[in-house]
Amino acid sequence: MNSQPSLLEKVFAFVDERVGLKTLQAKMLNEPVPGGSRWAYVFGSCLLFIFIMQAVTGILLMFYYVPSADHAYASTQYIIHEVDYGWFLLSYHFWGSSAMVVMVFTHMSQVFLWGAYKKPREMVWLVGLALFGLVMAFGFTGYLLPWDQRAYWATTVGVEIMDKTPVVGDFIARFLKGGPTPGQMTLSRFFVIHVMILPAALMGLAGLHLFLFRKAGPAGPFQGSVEELKAKTDYFFPRQVWKDVVAMAAVFFAICSLAFIEPVQLLEEATPDPGDYHPEPEWYFLFLFQMLRWKIFSGEFGQFLAGVAIPNAFLLLLAALPFIDRNPERNIFKRPIALVGWIVVMAGILIFTVSAIINREFLD
Amino acid sequence: MSSVKLGLAVAWPAFWTGVPIKVVIALLLLATGLHPWEMPGLAFLLLLSIPIDIWALGLSSRTVFLERLHLQPPALVGLTLWWQATLFSALYLPIAYLIGSQAVAGAQAVASRMFELELLKTMPVPERISIELTMWGSAAAVVLLVLALGWLFGFGRIVGRQVATARPAAEPYQALVRQWDLLRVPDDQPLVLTVLAASGVTLVVLFWAFMPVSTPHPHELYEKPQEKVGPPLKPAEALQKTEKLIAQAESAVQALEAKAKKDVKNKGKNKGTGKEAAPSKADQPKAGKTETTPGNAAAPTR
Numbered sequence: 001m002n003s004q005p006s007l008l009e010k011v012f013a014f015v016d017e018r019v020g021l022k023t024l025q026a027k028m029l030n031e032p033v034p035g036g037s038r039w040a041y042v043f044g045s046c047l048l049f050i051f052i053m054q055a056v057t058g059i060l061l062m063f064y065y066v067p068s069a070d071h072a073y074a075s076t077q078y079i080i081h082e083v084d085y086g087w088f089l090l091s092y093h094f095w096g097s098s099a100m101v102v103m104v105f106t107h108m109s110q111v112f113l114w115g116a117y118k119k120p121r122e123m124v125w126l127v128g129l130a131l132f133g134l135v136m137a138f139g140f141t142g143y144l145l146p147w148d149q150r151a152y153w154a155t156t157v158g159v160e161i162m163d164k165t166p167v168v169g170d171f172i173a174r175f176l177k178g179g180p181t182p183g184q185m186t187l188s189r190f191f192v193i194h195v196m197i198l199p200a201a202l203m204g205l206a207g208l209h210l211f212l213f214r215k216a217g218p219a220g221p222f223q224g225s226v227e228e229l230k231a232k233t234d235y236f237f238p239r240q241v242w243k244d245v246v247a248m249a250a251v252f253f254a255i256c257s258l259a260f261i262e263p264v265q266l267l268e269e270a271t272p273d274p275g276d277y278h279p280e281p282e283w284y285f286l287f288l289f290q291m292l293r294w295k296i297f298s299g300e301f302g303q304f305l306a307g308v309a310i311p312n313a314f315l316l317l318l319a320a321l322p323f324i325d326r327n328p329e330r331n332i333f334k335r336p337i338a339l340v341g342w343i344v345v346m347a348g349i350l351i352f353t354v355s356a357i358i359n360r361e362f363l364d
Numbered sequence: 365m366s367s368v369k370l371g372l373a374v375a376w377p378a379f380w381t382g383v384p385i386k387v388v389i390a391l392l393l394l395a396t397g398l399h400p401w402e403m404p405g406l407a408f409l410l411l412l413s414i415p416i417d418i419w420a421l422g423l424s425s426r427t428v429f430l431e432r433l434h435l436q437p438p439a440l441v442g443l444t445l446w447w448q449a450t451l452f453s454a455l456y457l458p459i460a461y462l463i464g465s466q467a468v469a470g471a472q473a474v475a476s477r478m479f480e481l482e483l484l485k486t487m488p489v490p491e492r493i494s495i496e497l498t499m500w501g502s503a504a505a506v507v508l509l510v511l512a513l514g515w516l517f518g519f520g521r522i523v524g525r526q527v528a529t530a531r532p533a534a535e536p537y538q539a540l541v542r543q544w545d546l547l548r549v550p551d552d553q554p555l556v557l558t559v560l561a562a563s564g565v566t567l568v569v570l571f572w573a574f575m576p577v578s579t580p581h582p583h584e585l586y587e588k589p590q591e592k593v594g595p596p597l598k599p600a601e602a603l604q605k606t607e608k609l610i611a612q613a614e615s616a617v618q619a620l621e622a623k624a625k626k627d628v629k630n631k632g633k634n635k636g637t638g639k640e641a642a643p644s645k646a647d648q649p650k651a652g653k654t655e656t657t658p659g660n661a662a663a664p665t666r
Contacts, residue, residue, distance in 0.1 A: 039380065077586050080579050085572075087579035246384055253387040256571075260394040263581055293490035351501065355494040362489060 027214075029237035034220030036232035037240035040114070041218070042247035043107035048206065049248040050100045053255075054138075055199065057093040061086075065145065067191040069184040072147035073269040080264065091259035097139050099255050101284045104135045112321075112342060115330030116219035122322035124216055127209045129319055134202050136284070141194040143282050144187060152270035153279030155182055155190070157289065161281075161307040164300075169308070181272050222330040278363045280356070287352035290359060314345075365433070368513055370527070371520030373432060374425045374445070381420035386413055388567060395574035418446045425523065435530040448522045456518060460511045467507040471500035 005013065016022055033041070064083055066075040079086040108128065111117055117125035144155040159182070163173035178185025220229060234240070267277065281289050288311060291297060297306035325338070332339050365373070389412055390400040398405035422442020429437040438444070475496045478484065484492075 077583060081582060081586050081588065082578075084577050085575065087581075088575060250384045250387060253384070253391050256391050257387065257394060260391070263579065265581055266583060268585070290490060290494065294494075295488050295491065351494060351498050354501075355490070355497050358493050358497065359490055362493065 029235065029241070031214065031218075031236040033218055033234050033236055033240050035224060035229040036234045037243050038221065039243055039247070040110055041240060042244050043103055043110055044213075045244040046247050046251050047100065047103050047107055050096055050103060050251060050255075051202065051206070053252070054093060054096045054100065057089050057096065058195065060089050061093060062195065067145070067187055069147065069187050069270075072145060072187060073266070076146040076148075076266060080266070087263055088259055091263040092255055094264045095255045095258040095262075097142055098258075098283070099251060100135050101139055103251070104132050108132060109342065109346075112338070113332045114219060114222050115332065115335065115338075117322045118325065118328065118330065119322065121213075121216045121219065124209060124212045125322055126319060127205055127212060129315070131202065131205050131209060133315075134198055134205065138194065138198050138202070139282055139284065141190045141198065144182070144190045145194065146264075146266055147187065147270045149267040149270055149274065149277045152182055153274055153277060154281045155186065157279050157281045158285065161288070161292070161303075164304045165308045166304070182270075219330070222332065278360060280360065283353065286356035287349045290352040290356035293359065367518075367520030367524055368516045369520070370428075370523050371516035371518070373428045374421065374523050375516065375519055377427070378417070378420040378424040381423055382413070382416045385416050392567070392570060392574065395571050397574075397576075397580075414446075418442045421445045421449070425526070428523075429527070429530060430533060433527060433530075434533050435527065436533050438526055438530055441526055444526065445522060449519055452518050452522060453515070456515055460515065464504075464508055464511055468500065468504045471503035471507075474503075475499040 012021070061079060064075055064079050064086065066072060076090070079090050081087070083089075111125065111128065140155075140158055144151045159173050159176055162176070163169045165172065176186065176189060177183075178189055268275075280286065288307065291306045291310075292303060294306070297303060327335075329335060386409065389409060393400045393405045393409065398408070400406060400409045419442060422440075422445075425441050425445055426437040429435045429441070478499070479487065479492055479496060487495075
């Protein structure tokens with residue numbers, strides 16, 4: 001038998017000596033998972049996968065998209081109708097953004113219900129919250145780019161809600177719009193934020209999130225005896241990797257299916273006159289929009305309360321959660337306030353979102 | 365373990381085990397233009413789901429038997445559970461659908477009637493929509509939950525009959541965990557990986573091959589630009605044409621040069637007599653043509 005190393009082995013050894021590939025591989029794959037692999041742990045990996053796919057499809061779309069008020073709509077139509085598989089890439093990118101919002105909600109819910117935000121994982125939770133904000137910002141800025149009526153009016157509604165923030169609201173609204181009404185400056189700014197600032201921020205924060213997560217280690221299941229958990233404790237590779245891959249494939253196929261079933265179809269080109277179109281934001285802000293329609297939230301103060309004060313107070317509460325809830329108990333069935341709170345928030349979001357859809361049908 | 369818990373412990377993972385494979389099939393059907401929720405796509409998907417469900421039920425039930433119940437799973441447990449569950453679902457689901465739809469319709473009617481009361485008539489539309497939805501939605505959610513629990517109870521009883529016939533596993537806990545692992549991680553791993561990779565590549569190729577290149581949903585306002593096809597280029601003819609053009613241009617230049625020489629001569633003669641030369645016909649502006657003004661130059665060219 002030939003004991004001489006092959007060329008590939010030599011190249012690997014050369015790179016390994018300088019980069020430390022084996023150490024890196026061992027660190028990445030040999031992480032112990034307390035209690036063994038679980039399907040409940042796949043959401044973070046799925047988020048990373050969706051983000052990578054969004055980056056890939058986004059770059060491909062940028063080859064054809066023109067970020068100017070004169071050409072944004074036409075270039076998007078061109079992508080849909082002329083570019084080979086352009087309709088699919090755009091639809092995948094569109095549904096991918098919604099999948100990212102759904103997945104970030106699911107991931108945060110899992111962390112909350114498992115009590116994984118508690119000591120020593122407070123920093124992981126805080127950085128995760130910042131990432132949640134970035135994902136929402138991605139959705140908001142990307143929605144304007146096709147420059148049709150839906151895009152234009154969703155942005156108008158969103159910026160108007162931001163405008164209600166005291167002290168900085170007016171500045172943020174003026175900065176984002178770049179003029180009295182959304183136009184070329186708005187599109188340019190949203191485009192730069194969407195394709196440059198947010199991806200850079202997300203990559204940095206996601207890296208920090210992963211580093212902090214690895215530093216603190218996985219929390220593991222919230223119930224089960226020490227012996228049971230010890231007997232089932234496994235490495236990240238291969239079982240958790242396999243579960244992650246299956247979940248990513250399921251997410252990929254789900255997004256592809258949505259792209260097929262409901263591909264992106266543009267409305268008419270954006271104009272400052274809504275015509276028959278009833279302005280409304282993206283679906284994941286619909287619950288907020290519906291709240292703003294309620295009579296108790298009418299008037300300047302009411303709009304500020306529902307549009308700015310309540311959502312921001314909720315986010316502040318989430319940020320302060322690990323410091324308020326210091327009880328080490330992680331079992332959700334022994335944390336009734338947390339369980340009831342989660343159900344109420346989720347049911348509230350669901351009811352207001354569905355109400356907004358019914359309200360749209362009523363207006364139509 | 366209660367019947368509902370037992371049913372959930374087997375049905376939930378079995379559902380998620382089968383879903384990725386079913387989604388792949390559904391996606392391929394979509395790419396070919398067959399909708400999996402319409403005939404014949406639906407029939408095809410349901411037919412292919414049978415072996416998937418049998419395999420998924422077998423895998424998840426064997427896991428529950430070994431890991432949770434410390435029992436030796438009976439032979440062909442997946443197939444047995446599948447046919448019994450199919451029979452039970454064929455009876456239960458139509459009844460559940462009838463009860464569920466009646467309950468939703470009833471709850472909606474009650475909620476709607478409540479808003480006809482004088483006290484609530486003046487309520488604004490957005491509030492009314494949300495409250496009405498909460499009212500009938502809560503009632504419907506409770507009914508659906510009870511129906512789901514009913515199905516889980518029935519399925520749990522089916523699993524329970526298999527549990528009653530199973531022998532206790534003799535191995536200690538660690539050995540059971542290992543055995544449970546071996547059920548899910550096949551012995552010949554390179555073969556499994558090769559099959560998986562080959563299936564993946566085949567699926568990707570099929571997916572892109574079936575998928576329409578241009579959108580299957582064209583926009584009503586979007587007109588495809590018509591490309592004008594010019595006559596094919598014939599190099600010999602093009603060269604002849606160009607040579608002819610150059611010869612014409614050459615003779616025109618020569619004529620202009622001769623004329624310029626003649627003008628210079630005439631100028632010299634006129635200087636001697638003190639007369640200005642009248643402009644030649646070619647130098648005069650043609651009738652109907654105006655000079656280009658800055659205003660004209662700035663006019664839009666559209």
